[in-house]
Amino acid sequence: MVRYDINKLQMQNIELKNEINSLHEKTKGVAKEDSFNVVRASQAELQSTLNNLSKDIQNLSGRFDESKFYTENTLKNMTTEIDIIKLQITSLEGQIKDIKTKLDTMENQIQQQKEKAKEQKKEEIDLSKKEETSGEDASYGAKAKYDAAYATFESKKYREARDQFEYFTREFPNNDLTANAYFWIAETYYREKDYENAILAYETLLKKYPENKKIPNALYKQALCFIEIGENKVGRVLLEQVIDRYPQSTESKLAQKKLDDLNKKPSKKK
Incomplete structure (x- = not known):
């Protein structure tokens, strides 16, 4: 939006310059002093308008630079946050892996205990027989x-x-x-x-x-x-x-x- 406003003002600035140049051409053949003064007044008014447009362009340029800085800074912060999230994900994956390893170990121990109990039961039966x-x-x-x-x-x-x-x-x-x-x-x-x-x-x-x-x-x-x-x-x-x-x-x-x-x-x- 800011870029659009700047382009619009620049176009208006060009049009004003063209009008000023046109007035200069028209005043070349005018001899009377009052006609010249009228032209000068119009030229002054146009120049004032041109100056105001230039100021508006400068203001809009400042806003554009500010917006650009904010956007770049926001992108930088987002990149940092993404890196942090990636680190957290990596940490969580490591924790999940550790938990899975512990669960596997526990399952192996339970299986060993079951096999041991089964063996003891068999020995008891054999002893009884x-x-x-x-x-x-x-x-x-x-x-x-x-x-x-x-x-x-x-x-x-x-x-x-x-x-x-x-x-x-x-x-x-x-x-x-x-x-x-x-x-x-x-x-x-x-x-x-x-x-x-x-x-x-x-x-x-x-x-x-x-x-x-x-x-x-x-x-x-x-x-x-x-x-x-x-x-x-x-x-x-x-x-x-x-x-x-x-x-x-x-x-x-x-x-x-x-x-x-x-x-x-x-x-x-x-």
Whole structure:
């Protein structure tokens, strides 16, 4: 629009110049002074109009330059905003990729857990069939199965022994030897140095059978497991519980000795 106004004024300016030139031609043959004055007046008026048009052109040119500057500046700002949006999109794409990777990892872990559970179930079924077809008769009861599991443990076949003891706890949940079976399950993890699972297994015994004779040993071993994984503070607390609750037990003396050993060296984890 501004460009159109400028062109229009320029055309008017050209027309005025043409009129002035025409007046000059007409005044060449005029001799009378009054006619000349009239022409001069007309020329002055036209010149004034021309000057005004020139000013209008300058104003419009200024507006055009201002509009051009604003447009260029706006385009520059838009370009900057577009670059920022591109960076944000790139960042979001990276985040989406990370999330997808984590989801894939989780799916793999879930699949592995399913396969592990399936394998354990199969082992339980195989173990059950093995015991059913082993020629045992009605007189071969809970004690015989417990003794068989313990013999496997003594042979250092800890995984197989654990399966047998777990089967025993399910088959004979109210038997007098069931608490012992839970203890030996925890012991299989401890012997394999799987201290975290051992802690959980000992805790099962502590909660289910708090008055069982193996509780002092279970509490002491649980303390050792915490120390093995760097949780010395928790381990110390459990050792002190062994000493306070079972002062006459063998585990109480072992707990005191372990505390003395810990006090001789700085704790790794407070």
